Amino acid sequence: MQKTRxxxxxxxxxxxxxxxxxxxxxAGDPEAGTTLKQVSLLERxxxxxIELGVPFSDPLADGPTIQKAAGRALKSGTTLRxxxxxxxxxxxxxxxxxxxxxxxxxxxxxxxxAFVHDSIQAxxxxxxxxDLPPEEAGELIKLSRQGSGGRRLDTIFxxxxxxxxxxxxxxAAASSGFVYYVSITGITGAALEVxxxxxxxxxxxxQATDKPVxxxxxxxxxxxxxxxxxxxxGVIVGSALVKVFNETPEKAENFIRGLKEATSx
Amino acid sequence: xxxxxxLEEAYNKAKRDASFQKELRQLQSTYIGRxxxxxxxxxxxxxxxxxxxxxxxEDLAHTGAxxxxxxxxxxxxxxxxxxxxxxxxxxxxxxxxxxxxGAALVGLACDIYMGTVDMQxxxxxxxxxxxLGATVKEVDIGSRTLKDAINESLRxxxxxxxxxxxxxxxxxxxxxxxxxxxxxxxxxxxxAAAQIRKAEGRLPDYLIACVGGGSxxxxxxxxxxxxxxxxxxxxxxxxxxxxxxxxxxFADGSIGILQGCKTYLLQDNDGNVLDTHSVSAGLDYASVxxxxxxxxxxxxxxxxxxxxxxxxxxxxTLSRAEGIIPALESAHALAEVIKRAxxxxxxxIIIVNLSGRGDKxxxxxxxxxGINLCA
Numbered sequence: 212m213q214k215t216r217x218x219x220x221x222x223x224x225x226x227x228x229x230x231x232x233x234x235x236x237x238a239g240d241p242e243a244g245t246t247l248k249q250v251s252l253l254e255r256x257x258x259x260x261i262e263l264g265v266p267f268s269d270p271l272a273d274g275p276t277i278q279k280a281a282g283r284a285l286k287s288g289t290t291l292r293x294x295x296x297x298x299x300x301x302x303x304x305x306x307x308x309x310x311x312x313x314x315x316x317x318x319x320x321x322x323x324x325a326f327v328h329d330s331i332q333a334x335x336x337x338x339x340x341x342d343l344p345p346e347e348a349g350e351l352i353k354l355s356r357q358g359s360g361g362r363r364l365d366t367i368f369x370x371x372x373x374x375x376x377x378x379x380x381x382x383a384a385a386s387s388g389f390v391y392y393v394s395i396t397g398i399t400g401a402a403l404e405v406x407x408x409x410x411x412x413x414x415x416x417x418q419a420t421d422k423p424v425x426x427x428x429x430x431x432x433x434x435x436x437x438x439x440x441x442x443x444x445g446v447i448v449g450s451a452l453v454k455v456f457n458e459t460p461e462k463a464e465n466f467i468r469g470l471k472e473a474t475s476x
Numbered sequence: 477x478x479x480x481x482x483l484e485e486a487y488n489k490a491k492r493d494a495s496f497q498k499e500l501r502q503l504q505s506t507y508i509g510r511x512x513x514x515x516x517x518x519x520x521x522x523x524x525x526x527x528x529x530x531x532x533x534e535d536l537a538h539t540g541a542x543x544x545x546x547x548x549x550x551x552x553x554x555x556x557x558x559x560x561x562x563x564x565x566x567x568x569x570x571x572x573x574x575x576x577x578g579a580a581l582v583g584l585a586c587d588i589y590m591g592t593v594d595m596q597x598x599x600x601x602x603x604x605x606x607x608l609g610a611t612v613k614e615v616d617i618g619s620r621t622l623k624d625a626i627n628e629s630l631r632x633x634x635x636x637x638x639x640x641x642x643x644x645x646x647x648x649x650x651x652x653x654x655x656x657x658x659x660x661x662x663x664x665x666x667x668a669a670a671q672i673r674k675a676e677g678r679l680p681d682y683l684i685a686c687v688g689g690g691s692x693x694x695x696x697x698x699x700x701x702x703x704x705x706x707x708x709x710x711x712x713x714x715x716x717x718x719x720x721x722x723x724x725x726f727a728d729g730s731i732g733i734l735q736g737c738k739t740y741l742l743q744d745n746d747g748n749v750l751d752t753h754s755v756s757a758g759l760d761y762a763s764v765x766x767x768x769x770x771x772x773x774x775x776x777x778x779x780x781x782x783x784x785x786x787x788x789x790x791x792x793t794l795s796r797a798e799g800i801i802p803a804l805e806s807a808h809a810l811a812e813v814i815k816r817a818x819x820x821x822x823x824x825i826i827i828v829n830l831s832g833r834g835d836k837x838x839x840x841x842x843x844x845x846g847i848n849l850c851a
Contacts, residue, residue: 290746320747397635
């Protein structure tokens, strides 16, 4: 079994004592062509891993920015199947690790086995299913670890600020590639306050696992990214980036470069 | 997840705690006005010419619907858990009103999420919630109805979980909610069993209730699941199944996973949730409580639907035959009674759950009939 692209990237970053910059974009927002261009730009500006959101009608973990992005993507006919086809197209142009963030019902409807198989064949490296707790993910984890054609899929689970130490260990054990630490109690795009409690809980998570820990939800500026990167192994920026791409795309490149610089130093 | 575990633990404790049960019973009797009557609808029975029809009068419960049974129970639970604030979703507004009432009774802050489409068609209930001291928060995303109000409530709860209890209004969502709501509502069936024994000396042959999320139906059915009484749940058929504009999950849906439970769902081939339609805001919902899915699959309960037109006709029939204006939700159950009673023997007995009163729907029915109330 090969190492996943995600693990390769984290090992390389750790070797040079650097942190991962992980941008999130909504696939198909507002249509497939945009996604291909955004991925190119992100890679050119130094993204280490890219999270691709799969639009869903009821995105429970997401705030208004990503809800609206999902609405635009659904309107142009973006489905899980089409996102996998975008990934196949992307693999003609890039080797950057790609993580799908999808709600569970589209996966359930697709069929877990077919989903894992088709994701690996398309070139997906990892999956985040925010509404699927590890307790309910046994089969999906098993299929992802078994993989297909000598390649496997990383399963990335979410740890919340309210997670107890016992639960943190359980979630970390179910995760591969990296562990996703949700920086706030709440939904994507809400304001993050990097306070003592945040630092204390993140330190707890870091202690509980030797897997890389990436932090997301609410990181909107290079200043925040810089502070988070001092403690975490990766910084995930979603809503703020989705907003810039949608509202002021001409400012996207500078914004991305600023985040990358803040993360990697 | 920790919040759900905390809730389950608190509930299990309360269930065994005599002082909690005593407080609940006392408020059920002195505040809600329980037991609600079981009323023999003589003129409706004569008009339909078949089975004897009894109405379980949840419309006479305080705030005008069965929703208060659950909202009050959860409000008391929230106080025990040390929460300072209640939130809830609402479709028809009845659960919002019930939760705002519960919050006022125990002295907690209260925010109610409601889709903008529902706010328009249930304007009266929006104002009632405000009078009760709650803040009504507009949900102007997605289909702007009940489903989206649940999404927003879950988002709020995730954000404010340490101080807030989410009073989910129906037997839906992640465990322990379906169990908790069923238990608080099961008093409906318990009372009905005792009342019908007293009136007729035996249990009924049929139970009929409307099913949105399914709390009034499970509340009536639960007591009788181990008997051989036939039970019928009535979904919203909207403009008919073929039209695609309905909320008949059992007639036209498939198993999916939404809002923390696995159950029947109206969804497209890619697993996105479909928009629904019903004249009744309380039934206008793409999914259904998981226990109903279980009862459907096991065959214990039969599920059918009534269209908007059938429900509107039943709304008028009951108003004229009995002087009782039913909620449009309950009118769906009555529409099934109207279809079924005439072909049943005269000595058979139907209990239909009159889950709410229709005052909140009067304005909307007038609008549908083209009557301008302000003219």
